[in-house]
């Protein structure tokens with residue numbers, strides 16, 4: 297089991313992802329990545345899918361990576377790390393490598409929910425020992441904020457704009473965390489960067505899961521979500537407080553709520569209305585119109601029913 | 613060593629068993645399937661150290677090869693047709709990252725309509741991807757090329773992924789007597805895997821696959837172009853070394869009875885073998901004809917080929933693929949190679965055998981007849997009902 301590590305201890309750990317990257321001010325992606333990479337003291341090797349995080353961290357001849365890192369394409373980061381891990385197993389068996397290395401993959405929601413889904417499913421089924429982290433900002437940000445399978449109903453993006461007839465995205469996002477859990481893998485969880493302790497604990501479990509692990513992390517994007525870049529962490533917190541993004545984990549067959557979500561379930565914390573979440577971001581701005589009020593209501597109803605289902609799974 | 617009977621796919625699996633790559637990641641597709649099945653048996657019996665990964669697609673298979681090769685592992689795979697097409701994006705990334713992955717391609721037609729039989733459309737679709745492309749004629753060559761390919765790909769002056777092509781069914785599924793080399797000879801010939809940087813070197817972290825702006829991309833592409841320029845001398849050296857250990861002599865271009873010939877036909881793959889029989893028959897009739905087997909398609913040995921072809925009266929180029937809307941893909945390369953030659957032969961293109969259509973001896977004789985009597989069009993189709 298992982299132990300809770302104090303901020304002081306964490307701050308003394310080597311920085312694995314360093315300054316000089318070109319992500320937007322207020323982007324949650326580097327915050328999440330740095331915290332997760334602190335969760336193990338073992339050497340790590342990283343694979344990265346194409347997306348904001350990748351392009352901004354490796355502009356040749358510069359790199360923000362202090363650890364071995366590989367990017368090859370958009371849809372295959374899980375396959376790439378599968379090959380890396382296969383090489384590791386083979387070379388270790390032959391005595392050519394002695395270190396105990398951990399493998400981690402970062403992909404955006406586009407890379408994870410959509411185009412790279414097959415590669416992730418395959419890698420988990422094969423049982424490679426790696427942790428896949430989805431930096432979920434609910435759209436294809438790198439190419440200019442297009443809709444993905446993770447985009448919320450009602451959110452506007454450049455391919456599902458809020459028009460006079462259609463109020464942004466028509467569909468609810470797919471519940472990828474549950475789809476991944478259906479693979480019956482050793483460890484999967486949802487996390488948020490506002491609760492670094494929770495996220496680091498989950499990461500530590502993922503690193504030591506002795507098999508595939510999956511972490512889906514909500515990753516506010518000031519550009520795409522249309523919010524002030526100072527509000528990133530606040531908005532991530534709101535996602536959890538409204539139960540739009542519950543914090544939970546699935547560990548060897550057991551579902552467990554964590555952090556604020558656990559406290560909401562236990563009644564020691566209030567569940568905020570989804571309207572607070574919608575109001576916080578420009579991408580939902582059009583939903584305040586009377587005409588589209590029913591969309592906001594549907595989102596609330598959907599959040600409620602999914603929350604009830606999660607409470608049942610977590611035996612609350 | 614004693615000759616044994618095996619098919620073209622089985623001998624590739626055997627070569628891999630002897631080489632014992634660190635990683636093989638592959639996905640089955642006819643007519644490559646026997647390779648991965650036969651290799652799985654070696655793995656199941658503990659005869660190799662290889663970490664063998666059954667990918668969930670060819671796209672992932674090549675992605676895994678990229679990850680493995682970047683990690684300092686000797687890496688091999690095999691595919692065909694739709695599988696190679698599905699890898700297309702990753703082929704460019706493998707070569708762009710200068711990863712010496714070796715891949716057998718059991719040449720098969722591309723859909724649609726879906727067809728499982730031989731033609732070269734799959735490999736031709738990958739001709740610009742920065743891979744070395746070697747074509748073999750028969751089972752023996754499939755085996756020998758599979759061994760030589762590792763030495764070529766991994767040569768420190770090259771570090772280029774290498775494709776060894778063999779004709780689907782015609783070679784992959786034909787039982788032929790061939791001569792394997794002893795395990796120790798293969799191991800010694802191939803040698804240990806070397807690398808400059810490994811992703812798994814956690815003490816010296818390296819960033820693989822960074823983002824290039826307009827300020828570096830062109831230079832990195834030019835470095836690939838430059839590495840390709842060194843392939844021919846390296847391949848010749850490897851073929852020389854191979855001749856020493858095996859007694860089998862290979863060349864990049866192999867002319868047959870060409871010394872005093874007036875007319876010749878150029879082909880890649882198994883048809884180059886059939887051509888030799890036709891040449892013998894026509895020679896017996898007193899015709900001054902020969903043939904040319906082209907073993908290396910990328911890099912294209914333009915100067916070497918021009919030297920051999922110049923002075924001939926007529927040359928036919930056989931293409932087992934078509935660039936719809938143009939000619940066969942091999943034809944313009946040969947034609948362009950001869951542009952500056954002194955005595956340019958008349959050139960004709962014959963597209964044949966698409967989707968595994970048999971090429972008959974009479975058809976090949978017809979090609980020689982058309983060359984001799986200067987008949988036919990610039991681009992011709994053999995054996996198709998118009």
Ligand SMILES: Cc1ncc(C[n+]2csc(CCOP(=O)(O)OP(=O)(O)O)c2C)c(N)n1
Pocket residue numbers: 346347348349370371403404405406407408431433435436437438439444
């Ligand atoms: C095969 C392929 N299709 C499309 C693209 C273009 N593309 C690059 S990144 C990207 C979106 C990335 O979105 P996501 O994975 O959510 O990451 P984000 O940038 O939002 O962090 C797209 C569509 C590509 N690089 N490769």
Ligand code: SF4
Pocket residue numbers: 318319320321322323324325348349352433437438516517518519520
């Ligand atoms: S567009 Fe969004 S995800 Fe991309 S760097 Fe900017 S804030 Fe981060």
Ligand SMILES: [Mg+2]
Pocket residue numbers: 404405406431432433434435436437
């Ligand atoms: Mg995204």
